[in-house]
Amino acid sequence: MKNYMEDVVLEVLEEVLQVNPDFCRCPKCKQDVVLIALSKIKGRYASSPVGEIFARVEQSDRQVRTDALLAVMQALEQVAAYPRHDGPTKLTEK
Numbered sequence: 001m002k003n004y005m006e007d008v009v010l011e012v013l014e015e016v017l018q019v020n021p022d023f024c025r026c027p028k029c030k031q032d033v034v035l036i037a038l039s040k041i042k043g044r045y046a047s048s049p050v051g052e053i054f055a056r057v058e059q060s061d062r063q064v065r066t067d068a069l070l071a072v073m074q075a076l077e078q079v080a081a082y083p084r085h086d087g088p089t090k091l092t093e094k
């Protein structure tokens, strides 16, 4: 289940990044978005037993993708507001 959601989130993230050219492309920020998005989705599905989640995933992949898209977009905003990449000076791009 986790791997499945991770795949969906990664896919959705690439799509979202294409329409958000300003968002930082560094691995750290991307990873943060994935982690935040996954935790949001996990919260949403937490009340269902695993079997039910699988059933739901198979029945409505589209719904899962919609959930993932929402979570990724929220996560993106969160990371964009407080990027955690340290490392060398950020290329001035705002």
Ligand SMILES: [Zn+2]
Binding pocket: 024, 025, 026, 027, 028, 029, 030, 083, 085
């Ligand atoms: Zn970054």
